[in-house]
């Protein structure tokens with residue numbers, strides 16, 4: 113994995129080695145770097161002044177050096193237990209993060225021991241410039257890329273709130289991750305090596321930026337790449353996704369094939385189901401043809417309503433019929449009913465506003 117040249121402060125995102133070097137530059141022994149690492153990643157300290165194992169004198173010297181934590185602006189819980197956080201960044205911008213707990217079968221929800229997985233959906237940008245027609249994030253425009261520490265902070269925030277280790281991370285919040293590759297790669301390194309989350313439990317979702325999937329493949333990560341395809345042909349895709357005008361679906365799929373060859377990991381394709389638009393059996397057959405012989409998995413996402421557009425979610429029968437056609441063509445497929453719908457925390461509904 114390549115080393116990014118991001119300045120060390122804010123400290124969040126820095127590796128153990130970087131922190132050891134940093135403390136030595138401050139005239140301290142290297143083992144203090146391990147202590148800083150422990151306190152910022154595992155004890156959740158928000159100010160260096162609170163690291164009680166350090167001398168008062170050194171604490172006062174380093175008190176102003178930022179760790180890079182956000183502040184909680186708003187928190188809401190959906191009936192299914194999904195928690196949506198609005199986080200305020202140091203420049204006042206607000207982003208959304210979602211914590212999605214899943215529970216083991218046959219155990220009571222109230223029993224905290226039954227929590228099976230805790231997934232965090234992280235944002236990578238403030239807003240999004242891609243302006244996909246069906247997605248709330250793009251409707252609010254684009255402000256800026258998130259920095260490495262601002263991505264890592266989201267995971268620590270959810271972990272601390274649930275008092276439970278995060279098991280999975282999906283880069284599916286606000287923004288387009290591959291327009292912010294350096295910070296996303298820096299955050300992945302940190303979440304994997306410093307926070308301790310396995311690469312195979314990380315998923316990066318992209319609508320596709322020419323050349324960037326190939327670039328990502330060169331890092332040989334064990335993460336899952338999810339590609340927002342949403343249509344089985346160029347014409348239909350262009351109607352939904354403005355950037356598709358500059359990126360032919362055939363080129364996108366060719367890059368995905370390269371990704372599989374280089375990394376040995378299968379690619380996930382996300383396909384939003386919009387009633388009467390891209391959910392017909394012939395669309396499913398066309399999709400199957402695109403993906404023939406491809407090491408892939410299709411995630412069907414029934415549309416989650418947003419106010420600006422009048423697409424409809426297809427009926428359960430239509431969804432099942434679409435899935436069936438893919439199965440008949442031996443395409444691995446699952447339907448993803450998004451969590452957190454009632455709190456506007458589901459896929460495509462993130463717009464950094466309270467509900």
Ligand code: SAH
Pocket residue numbers: 246247248283284285286287288289317318319338339340382384413414415416417418459460461
């Ligand atoms: N920009 C990235 C990641 C963010 S979106 C991407 O496009 O992949 C995460 C997923 O939610 C994408 O597959 C996206 O297309 C989907 N999505 C967006 N709006 C949606 C909506 N209204 N209903 C259901 N899924 C939606």
